[in-house]
Amino acid sequence: MLFNSLTFVVFFAIVLAGYWAIKSWQARKNLLLVASYIFYGAWNPPFALLLFATTALDFLLGAQIAAAKNPSARKAWMVASVTSNLSMLGFFKYGNFLLENFQWLLARAGVAYQPPHLDIFLPIGISFYTFHSLSYTLDVYRRVCEPTKSLRDFTLAVSFFPQLVAGPIVRAADFLPQLVTAPSLRAGQFAWGLLLMTLGMFQKIVLADTLLATSADAVFGYAGPLQTLDTWTGVLAFSGQIFFDFAGYSTCAIGAALCLGFHLKDNFRSPYAAIGFSDFWRRWHISLSTFLRDFLYIPLGGNRSGPARAAINLMIVMFIGGLWHGAAWTFVVWGLIHGIFLVIERGLTALCGDAAWTKNFVIKLLLGLGTYAVVCLAWVFFRATNFTAAAHLLGSMAGAGPKGEAILPTREILQVALVTAGLLLAHWNLRDTSIEAVVARMPRGLVIALWTLMLSAIILTQGNGNAFIYFQF
Numbered sequence: 001m002l003f004n005s006l007t008f009v010v011f012f013a014i015v016l017a018g019y020w021a022i023k024s025w026q027a028r029k030n031l032l033l034v035a036s037y038i039f040y041g042a043w044n045p046p047f048a049l050l051l052f053a054t055t056a057l058d059f060l061l062g063a064q065i066a067a068a069k070n071p072s073a074r075k076a077w078m079v080a081s082v083t084s085n086l087s088m089l090g091f092f093k094y095g096n097f098l099l100e101n102f103q104w105l106l107a108r109a110g111v112a113y114q115p116p117h118l119d120i121f122l123p124i125g126i127s128f129y130t131f132h133s134l135s136y137t138l139d140v141y142r143r144v145c146e147p148t149k150s151l152r153d154f155t156l157a158v159s160f161f162p163q164l165v166a167g168p169i170v171r172a173a174d175f176l177p178q179l180v181t182a183p184s185l186r187a188g189q190f191a192w193g194l195l196l197m198t199l200g201m202f203q204k205i206v207l208a209d210t211l212l213a214t215s216a217d218a219v220f221g222y223a224g225p226l227q228t229l230d231t232w233t234g235v236l237a238f239s240g241q242i243f244f245d246f247a248g249y250s251t252c253a254i255g256a257a258l259c260l261g262f263h264l265k266d267n268f269r270s271p272y273a274a275i276g277f278s279d280f281w282r283r284w285h286i287s288l289s290t291f292l293r294d295f296l297y298i299p300l301g302g303n304r305s306g307p308a309r310a311a312i313n314l315m316i317v318m319f320i321g322g323l324w325h326g327a328a329w330t331f332v333v334w335g336l337i338h339g340i341f342l343v344i345e346r347g348l349t350a351l352c353g354d355a356a357w358t359k360n361f362v363i364k365l366l367l368g369l370g371t372y373a374v375v376c377l378a379w380v381f382f383r384a385t386n387f388t389a390a391a392h393l394l395g396s397m398a399g400a401g402p403k404g405e406a407i408l409p410t411r412e413i414l415q416v417a418l419v420t421a422g423l424l425l426a427h428w429n430l431r432d433t434s435i436e437a438v439v440a441r442m443p444r445g446l447v448i449a450l451w452t453l454m455l456s457a458i459i460l461t462q463g464n465g466n467a468f469i470y471f472q473f
Contacts, residue, residue, distance in 0.1 A: 003197075003252045004205050004466075011039065016259060025182035032156055032260070039161035040125070047123040050088070055158045057084055058133045059151050062140045066147040074141060081137035089130045095120050097327035125165030127324060131291055132158045136172035138295050145173035153179045162256035166249045168267040169287035175262070183261025195439075195451055196255030202454040203248030210461045211419050212241040215412045220383050220393070225404030231396040233408055237416045238383050239376045240423050243272065246285070269434070272375070273427035275368045277341045280375065288324070292317050310346065315339040325382070330390060334381040341374060372424070 002008060015035045022028045041048040061081040068074040090098070099115040106113045136154065139145045148154050157175040219226065219234020226234075250267035257264045267287050274280035281289040297317045303310035315336065322335020352358055377394070384390035395401045430438065439447060 003249065004201060004209075007042075011035075012256065019260060020185055028182065029152065029156055029179065032160065033152060036156065036159040036161040036164060040159065040164055043124050044121070050123055050126075051129060051159060052155065054085065054088060054130065054133050055155050056151065057081075058137050058158075059148075059154045062137045062147045062154075065137060065140050078137060078141040081134065085130050085134045089126060092120055092122055092126055094323075094327045128167050128169055129158055129164060131169045131288075132163075132172070135169070135291065135295075136176075139171060139173040145176065148172075148176050150179075160257070160262070162253040162260075163264060166246070166253075167285075167287055168250055168253065168264055169291055170264055171291075174265065178262050185261070189258055189261070192436075193255040193258030193260075195447075196258065197252050198255075198451060198454050198458070199435075200248040200251030200253075200255060201458050203244040203251065206454075206457045206461050207419060208241045208244035208248060209466050211415055212237040212244070213466070215408055215416050216241050216383070218407055220385075220389070222407055225402040226393070226396045227404055227406050228396055228399045229413065230404075230406055230408045231393055233413050233416050235376050235380060235393070235397065236420045239272075239372075239379050240416070240420055242379065242382075243268075243423070266434075270427035270430045272372050272424055273368060273431040274371050274375075275364050276345050276371055277338055277374075278345060280371060281338070281342075288321065292321055296320060307346070307350070311343045314342050314346070318342065330381045330384055330387065333387075333390075334378050337374075337378040337381065368428070 015031070018031055019028055022031060037048050037051075040051060058081055061077055061084075064077040065074050065081075068077060103113055103115050136145075136157075140147050153176060154172065156179065157170070157172045160170070160175065163170050216234050216238040219231060220238065247268040254264045254266070265287065267285060269283040269286065271280055271284035274283050297313055300313045300316060301309055302313060318335040318339030319332060320335075321338075322332045325331045325334070357363055377397075380393050380397075381387075381390050384393060392401070396404075
């Protein structure tokens with residue numbers, strides 16, 4: 001069930017009306033749980049059983065971790081949770097990828113081996129709900145949260161439908177406390193939730209799908225030589241498309257949760273205004289970057305064991321971060337590019353320290369634009385189907401290779417340029433504030449006018465029903 005579909009609008013309206021009409025908090029939680037499994041099962045009902053199996057296992061393992069008195073026993077139960085979750089994720093998401101690479105290695109050794117192709121259907125959202133569930137046992141192990149005694153509450157925390165299939169990655173330690181007492185219906189919060197859902201749909205349907213997707217698909221799907229201007233236009237279009245698509249989903253999820261009385265943390269904070277890659281990952285897909293920081297980077301030693309070890313840890317984290325996005329080496333390279341620039345940035349920061357020139361606005365602006373440019377170059381590997389296609393696109397961006405015919409009309413080039421300029425301007429204006437603060441300062445009439453404009457644009461464009469990009473991860 002897609003947020004950008006009439007089916008979801010009807011579904012959400014029914015759930016919302018029933019949820020606030022029911023007085024019993026326990027009954028309301030039951031309704032949300034049933035609704036969440038209907039929402040997920042609408043794609044492929046059997047995989048709802050896999051979702052529940054993952055949840056139930058971590059519920060039991062969390063209890064064992066909390067009950068264990070011996071540190072080694074606690075660690076053993078925690079390892080059991082990590083192993084079971086990653087094994088499930090590995091089988092469904094990386095099964096064929098691992099077999100193909102195993103075949104390649106044997107071929108290099110002179111062994112001809114033809115593995116069977118596993119006809120594996122990737123459960124939608126498995127990367128997200130696996131981390132939702134795993135965060136619980138890890139936080140119980142770290143004594144960040146107490147184990148819940150309610151399987152129903154934990155099942156709801158993992159499967160809560162607004163964030164189930166594409167994030168934000170919501171940790172049980174943040175969500176379970178919100179299930180203790182019933183939230184009250186507050187008009188301001190409800191209206192803000194609906195406004196965020198409208199903004200998210202506007203980002204997805206109007207900006208990502210209508211104004212940018214066509215140009216990005218044309219360039220990344222073209223097999224022949226490309227003109228440099230067309231290639232840059234396609235890459236910029238994809239950089240905007242993936243932000244509006246993914247941030248649009250997160251914004252909808254946060255808004256839908258608010259309408260139900262729940263608070264989810266921000267997942268994006270103007271990432272294209274980042275100054276450096278550390279800043280970028282504090283602003284892009286925040287729920288994933290903080291998950292990897294807390295559960296991988298810090299346990300590996302973080303930056304506590306010197307610069308060399310910190311650099312290795314960063315590369316490991318970004319390797320895993322890239323692979324998390326998909327079973328292809330292009331995603332790994334995308335992650336490693338970010339890792340390399342994180343390491344370079346760390347070294348330059350150690351050399352320059354707090355030099356006065358680094359505080360100059362022009363320098364910060366140039367560094368920000370440089371960060372954005374490298375992020376766009378990395379997006380080529382993220383979007384390209386293989387390394388040959390990525391090399392072809394990068395060569396065209398650099399003006400190398402044969403010059404092809406123009407494939408994008410002038411109207412599309414101008415359209416992408418205007419949307420990209422507006423995106424960067426908006427991010428720089430919101431860099432040190434939030435959209436909530438900006439809206440709070442606006443006259444109510446202007447807010448209503450902009451809200452009406454977004455709704456009108458959504459209705460007029462109607463969208464093409466495209467799934468959100470991060471559904472495939």
